[in-house]
Amino acid sequence: MLTLSKSDEAIRRQVERILAHSLFTRSERMGRFLRLAVERSLEGRAGDLKEYLIGVEVFDRKETYDPRVDPIVRVEARRLRSKLKAYYEGDGSGDAVVIEFVSGSYAPQIRFAEDAQTRRPAPPADAMTVAVLPFADLSPAPGHEYFSDGLTEELIHALTKVAGMRVVAWNTAAQMRGWQQDLAAVRERLHAGTALTGSVRIAASNLRVRAQLIDTSTGVYLWSEAFDRTMQDVFAIQEDIAQAIVRTLRVQLVAGPVEAPLARSRSSIASYDLYLQGRYRWHKRTPEELAGSVELFQSAIAADPNSALPYSGLADAYAVQVDYGLVSPAEGMPLAKSAATRAVELDPDLAEAYTSLALIRSVYELEWEEAEKLYRRAVVLNPGYATAHHWYAVDFCAMQGRFPEAEANLEIAGQLDPLSQIIREGYAFLRLLQRDYEGAVRRYRELIEFDPAFYKAYTSLGRAYIQQGRYLDAIAMLEKGRTMAGDIPNILGAMGQVYALAGEASRAREVLGTLTELARRMYVPATVFAVVYIGLGEYEGALDWLEMGYERRDTPLVALKVHPIYDPLRGRPRFESLLARMGL
Numbered sequence: 001m002l003t004l005s006k007s008d009e010a011i012r013r014q015v016e017r018i019l020a021h022s023l024f025t026r027s028e029r030m031g032r033f034l035r036l037a038v039e040r041s042l043e044g045r046a047g048d049l050k051e052y053l054i055g056v057e058v059f060d061r062k063e064t065y066d067p068r069v070d071p072i073v074r075v076e077a078r079r080l081r082s083k084l085k086a087y088y089e090g091d092g093s094g095d096a097v098v099i100e101f102v103s104g105s106y107a108p109q110i111r112f113a114e115d116a117q118t119r120r121p122a123p124p125a126d127a128m129t130v131a132v133l134p135f136a137d138l139s140p141a142p143g144h145e146y147f148s149d150g151l152t153e154e155l156i157h158a159l160t161k162v163a164g165m166r167v168v169a170w171n172t173a174a175q176m177r178g179w180q181q182d183l184a185a186v187r188e189r190l191h192a193g194t195a196l197t198g199s200v201r202i203a204a205s206n207l208r209v210r211a212q213l214i215d216t217s218t219g220v221y222l223w224s225e226a227f228d229r230t231m232q233d234v235f236a237i238q239e240d241i242a243q244a245i246v247r248t249l250r251v252q253l254v255a256g257p258v259e260a261p262l263a264r265s266r267s268s269i270a271s272y273d274l275y276l277q278g279r280y281r282w283h284k285r286t287p288e289e290l291a292g293s294v295e296l297f298q299s300a301i302a303a304d305p306n307s308a309l310p311y312s313g314l315a316d317a318y319a320v321q322v323d324y325g326l327v328s329p330a331e332g333m334p335l336a337k338s339a340a341t342r343a344v345e346l347d348p349d350l351a352e353a354y355t356s357l358a359l360i361r362s363v364y365e366l367e368w369e370e371a372e373k374l375y376r377r378a379v380v381l382n383p384g385y386a387t388a389h390h391w392y393a394v395d396f397c398a399m400q401g402r403f404p405e406a407e408a409n410l411e412i413a414g415q416l417d418p419l420s421q422i423i424r425e426g427y428a429f430l431r432l433l434q435r436d437y438e439g440a441v442r443r444y445r446e447l448i449e450f451d452p453a454f455y456k457a458y459t460s461l462g463r464a465y466i467q468q469g470r471y472l473d474a475i476a477m478l479e480k481g482r483t484m485a486g487d488i489p490n491i492l493g494a495m496g497q498v499y500a501l502a503g504e505a506s507r508a509r510e511v512l513g514t515l516t517e518l519a520r521r522m523y524v525p526a527t528v529f530a531v532v533y534i535g536l537g538e539y540e541g542a543l544d545w546l547e548m549g550y551e552r553r554d555t556p557l558v559a560l561k562v563h564p565i566y567d568p569l570r571g572r573p574r575f576e577s578l579l580a581r582m583g584l
Contacts, residue, residue, distance in 0.1 A: 014097035044484035046107035046453030131192035148200040150276030160384025169386040169417035187216035271304030308347035315340035351382035386416035455484035471502040493528030500535030
């Protein structure tokens with residue numbers, strides 16, 4: 001097994017090997033493109049690789065460069081993919097390092113030849129899978145992208161309620177922004193038989209929406225229409241587009257009329273506008289953007305207290321803040337529950353609200369039976385809501401040890417949201433919980449290959465290595481993730497554990513000191529301290545922290561029944577008593 005530093009060196013040598021080949025020697029800018037992409041990925045900054053950055057840094061475009069007008073980056077990316085394919089089919093066929101670009105992404109996928117056998121062929125495109133790509137904002141004034149994104153997300157929601165139709169989730173669709181013209185990439189990456197593309201233009205109170213439904217295999221337009229309305233008609237436009245798509249694909253759908261309404265419950269335009277801005281910021285998932293989304297959802301509620309949507313958004317914002325450790329469960333979860341409960345009262349058919357409530361009832365309130373009813377209700381209301389399947393799989397079924405059900409639901413979530421990093425991480429996590437450490441390592445390495453910028457892939461791989469006793473490899477992966485994400489308490493806890501297991505008790509205690517200092521100014525889960533004490537073999541100290549976490553309702557404790565990290569504590573009376581109190 002190569003260490004991380006040797007791997008980086010091997011990858012850099014491979015870049016120079018490729019660029020020295022006759023296919024590339026006369027392509028200076030293509031060389032700059034490849035070097036930039038690989039270096040950013042190795043630095044953990046693959047997320048920076050956007051069209052604008054590449055256009056400016058590689059192709060010398062000015063600061064006014066607009067990728068929507070100038071397609072130079074997309075054109076050259078296709079040329080780079082083609083040349084790399086030719087290289088590896090020819091002189092590079094025996095190379096130890098493979099560097100390639102998947103259509104729709106500027107982040108390179110890097111693997112070693114030894115990993116080739118783990119790569120699975122992509123499933124064929126499904127004729128009944130529709131990808132609703134982010135609508136382009138063509139408004140003369142800036143600042144309306146949130147609206148075009150919001151319209152896209154609402155259309156996705158409407159279409160997921162149609163029986164027989166599978167709709168690619170927003171998280172995945174958003175990653176295909178700017179690729180509306182590359183139907184081959186949409187088909188290859190999303191396995192979608194049809195794609196809905198479009199544009200939004202807002203001028204004063206006037207709204208123009210153009211939408212096209214396209215067969216991804218032939219490029220044939222199945223339907224196209226323009227809507228010229230006022231902003232007050234936005235809800236009607238959403239339903240008109242959804243109904244038109246259903247009519248177009250009716251011959252392939254389950255026979256009979258669409259009985260369920262396609263649009264969500266109505267709200268005032270002012271409230272809806274604030275809600276869309278809140279969702280736009282919520283999707284960014286940084287601490288600052290999450291805090292901003294809370295304020296916008298609260299403003300949307302003030303503008304229309306009878307609208308369910310902003311309450312649902314507020315519940316999700318609070319829940320994610322807790323999940324990311326930005327606020328304590330005792331502070332954030334009651335707020336999330338209050339918002340989700342109000343959303344259900346206002347709209348009993350809102351699947352997102354039931355999903356948020358289910359998460360709260362399980363991981364925070366430990367009311368497992370009630371939580372399962374809420375998850376199942378959410379799936380019935382909206383079978384195409386990927387988050388419901390994902391959370392039910394990983395945060396409920398897996399925590400109960402019901403792994404076949406967890407895997408089945410996670411598979412559905414992955415089909416609905418095929419580019420989701422966190423869902424892919426879930427596949428590996430299930431392997432880890434079932435003590436299939438080789439399978440977990442393989443999955444985590446595939447995730448790193450898929451998205452080198454996703455820090456959790458490295459830290460999770462480090463945890464799998466800990467279970468295998470590969471402590472030096474574990475430290476390397478945890479350090480890599482820490483470099484990318486900073487001093488996140490969960491990462492520090494895992495590092496303290498592996499130091500202890502590797503015989504470096506003094507370093508493990510230094511980590512405990514760092515965590516104690518962090519806890520004075522931010523929320524730190526009790527489990528983070530407990531795992532370090534487990535590594536040190538001080539099991540009573542670990543149990544002290546776990547019992548404290550139970551009193552604080554720390555949500556990470558729900559993994560006590562199934563996570564191998566707690567195996568040294570099993571059979572001890574205090575641990576078994578804690579499981580019983582948690583309903584596990």
